[in-house]
Amino acid sequence: MIFSLENDQVPSAISTRFPHMLLSLAAMMPAVAPVAVQASPASAVVPPPALPSQADADRQKLQAMDAYLQAQVRNDMFSGVALVARNGEPFFVKSYGMANYELGAPNTAENTYLLGSMVKQFTAVAILQLQEQGKLKVSDPICRYLETCPQSWQGITLHQLLTHTSGIPNVSSLPNWDEKLAMLSYTRPELVALFRDLPLDFAPGEKFDYSNSGYMLLGAIVERVSGLRYDDYLAEKLFKPAGMARTYSGETRALVPGRATGYYSVGTDFINARLVSPTVDLGTSGVYSTVADMLRWDKALAADRLISRASRDAMFTPDKGGYGYGWFMAERHGRGAQFHSGSDNGFSTNITRFPADALTVIILSNSDRTNAGRVGNDLAAIAFGAPYRLPVEQLGDLLWNIMRDRGVAAALAHHAELKRTAPTAHDFGDETLVTMGYDLFEVRRLAEAKAVFEYNLRQYPTSAYSYDGLADIAAVKGDKAEAIALFEKSLGIDPKNEYAIDGLARLRADGAKKP
Structure with missing residues (x-):
């Protein structure tokens, strides 16, 4: 029996980035008819109550899933689509929520969402297809397929790129990646040049360390070996055979009906995400899809329609870090689970497969x-009758809502009162207020952000990140001397604070450029 909840059956609640900073339902019991029992003259035997039917049990699970997601909307700002499938x-x-909040366009199951790092499984399948065609082997050295290859990469294999064990530094961990580098356009050689000459983080094969750089190289290798652009290869060799008609590359300025807008958050409010250049997504992100198409992908993998069973087994064989x-x-x-999440440009996604139970959960x-991974994991828990927790209101959200309605002074006074009268009710570490301050800084409410950071330092004098926030405010206002002094105070508390180290370096370099 197949169930779904349409949007109009249950009301939908509409509900930052902090810069320092995955069905088969478990053996259902069939309906059991009461056993007829002959009553004796002295007493009447009451038969045991009938166990719930599978339909009743499924209905309860559907209701629990919806209640969980409603709590996600209220307390974790969930916006998007959830799909749970059993037996395909x-x-x-x-x-839930809106595909575009400015236009008031609701999310639907037909919307397309940026997949983020879920795209890495597409890249892996492309490499395995090329191996089946005899065009490469995952044991080959990567320098065989790259035009310019530094000496330090000579011993790295395709397998090590696939499993994040190459030691090549993660390009998206570079300083200013989010603020600047990811917004620029690159040719393929220019993209590789961002990390080509960096020293390896460790000897190839020594350990696991997630690296987008490795999958960018795999995308380039797909192009060189196949003779097709990466996006064209995926469209022709993966999406078309899998029947994924609504899945496409985001490297287009064409108008695409149903494309959802990605959002960042400040407090409990959404803001528009920064635009990221599609040229940095090679092999790692940049693909939009629907929940229905991702279920088609899941079924194509399970049926070995895209790669052989041997290749699928290799793909799902964990190496270091549990990564295949x-x-x-x-x-x-x-139960054994196979999963991957994605986070990019205001989107958060996850696919989780339980192959032995034929259960798949897709969150876009x-x-x-x-946290799409948490959402997928909790929906699976409901499907299996396992424990899970409903999201609850966080202190930062409570304070943000007070500030929005009554001002920053009222929010800070409420924080002080809660800390005094209910010290165990919340986590009163300094991070909550640092996040709030930076959320305000993000939308250039500088006076309010400054008040939050200063209050936080009175509550937590060793909050190095509060000094960072005050330094950033001073820098925006053009007071570089004050910004430098504040970053130095931060480093006096935490000498390893890389954010303050980088901030100081930028300010001093900028000062050195001036006559």
Whole structure:
């Protein structure tokens, strides 16, 4: 029996980035008819109550999934679509929030969402297809397929790129990646040049360390070996055979009906995400899809329509860090799970497969605050009857809402009162207020941000990140001497604070350029 909840059946609640900073339902019991018992003259035997039917049990699970997601909307700003499938068929499908908040356009199951790092499984399948065609081997050295290859990469294999064990530094961890580098356009050689000459983080094969750089190189290798652009290869060799008609590359300025907008968050409010250059997404992100198309992808993998069973087994064989080729592997709810999340440009996504149970959970969200991995894991828990927790209101959200309605002074006074009268009710570490201050800084409410950081330092005098916030405010106002002094105070508390180290370096370099 297949169930789904349409958008109009249950009301949808509409509900930052902090710069220092995955069905088969478990053996259902069939309905049991009461056993007829002959009553004796002395007493009447009452038969045991009938166990719930599978339909009743499924209905309860559907209701629990919707209640969980409603709590996600209220307390974690979930916005998007969730799909739970068993035996390849949708069991639960429901959307929440808005595909575009400025236009008031609701999310639906037909919307397309940026997949983020879920794309790595596409790249892995492309490499495995080329191996099956005899055009490469995952044991080959990567320098065989790259035009310019530094000496330090000579011993790195395709397998090590696939499993994040190459030692090549992660390009998206470079200073100013989010603020500047990811917004620029690059040719393929220019993109590789961003990390080509960096020293390896460790000897190839020594350990696991997640690196987008490795999958960018794999995308370039797909292009060189196949003779097709990466996007064209995916469209022709993966999406078309899998029947994924609504899945496409984001490297287009064409108008695409149903494309959701990605959002960042400040407090409990959404803001527009920064635009990221599609040229930095090679092999790692840049693909939009729907929950229905991602279920088609899941079914194509399960049926070995894209790669052989041997290649699929290799893909789902964990190396260091529990990572195979484009997938993590771990135990969830006492079952083997295969999963991957994505986070990019205001989107948060996840796909989780429980192959032994034929259960798949797909979460596509256009809210950067959503932890899609947690959502997918908790929906799987409901499907299996395992424990899970409902999201609850966080202290930072409570304070933000007070500030929005009554001002920053009222929010800070409420924080002080709560800390005095209910010291165990919340986590009163300094991070909550640092995040709030930086959320205000993000939208250039500088006076309010300054008040939050200064209050935080009175509460927590060793809050190095509060000094960072005050330094950033001073820098925006053009007071570089004050900004330098504040960053130095931060480093006096935490000498390893890389944010303050980088901030100081930028300010001093800028000062050195002037006559």
